Amino acid sequence: MKILLFGRDGQLGTHLNEILVAESLSDNVELSAYGIEDLDLSHLDELRDVINEEQADLIINAAAYTAVDKAEADADLAEMVNARAPEVMAKAATALNAGIIHYSTDYVFDGSAKQPYSEIDLPHPESVYGQTKLDGEIAVLKYCKNSLILRTSWVYSMHGQNFLRTMLRLAAERDELTIVGDQYGAPTTTRALSDATLKLVQYFMLHGGFTEEVRGVYHMTCGGEASWCDFASAIIAASEFSDTSVTAITTADYPTPAKRPAYSVLSNDKLFDTFGIRLPDWETALTQCMQES
Secondary structure (H helix, E strand, O other): OEEEEEOOOOHHHHHHHHHHHHHHHHOOOEEEEEOOOOOOOOOHHHHHHHHHHHOOOEEEEOOOOOOOOHHHOOHHHHHHHHHHHHHHHHHHHHHHOOEEEEEEEHHHOOOOOOOOEOOOOOOOOOOHHHHHHHHHHHHHHHHOOOEEEEEEOOEEOOOOOOHHHHHHHHHHHOOEEEEEOOOEEOOEEHHHHHHHHHHHHHHHHHHOOOOOOOOEEEEOOOEOOEEHHHHHHHHHHOOOOOOOEEEEEOHHHOOOOOOOOOEOOEOOHHHHHHHOOOOOEHHHHHHHHHHHO
16 A cells, blocks of 8 residues: 655654654555655645655645644635645545545634534634634545544644744743643644554555545544643643743733634544544653653
């Protein structure tokens, strides 16, 4: 089986590439992986040509425009990368009789819920980023039936730009950090996401695709929930900067161009009930991630 990975050099793509390379060494799997220096996903004709040339059985799209605030002023590019590029992938995959795994986000919800969102809850994004990611979901599901949409949240690793690395950098510079404490989600490591994705790839290989009863949207996050302040406190406590104090502030104290959901915890029950996959709790995953450093 041949796998085509987009987003090789991003946070998630880095770990996915590692785990899929290892899989290709032990199984009958061939991997082609593209990073931003290889292909700009906003160049749709080039993207279509690459997919047609690679003739993959499974496309994994870990690439996205993820600059949430910048997207408010750069909506056209965000839409191109987050929605139109996945549409091209989906149409090309269908023509090749291939499948797709496509990652999306908790920001497709408005955050008004009081309990974890399930896959049947109606999305209502309140940012350009969230809307473009939802547009991408819709396009993939419309144009490629042999597909899985994986919504995740608060993704981080020891690679790239993310909340974990920002907190460690700031803690090295300051004695006190003030972090938003009234937005709740589930911090999720790229390692946990990659390990879970591999199980879905193995399902695809075993069944020759995503069978009709499993296709569609799934939530895939680490377990539990935390505020950004809770997350920051756990990072600092596990670091060499444990003397740095962390104080909670409100969203109103820290205005941003893009509106964030106040509560975007996702229920992972469907993923477990369908595939038997459950990611570790966020605290456990954080410990594992920081040990990797």
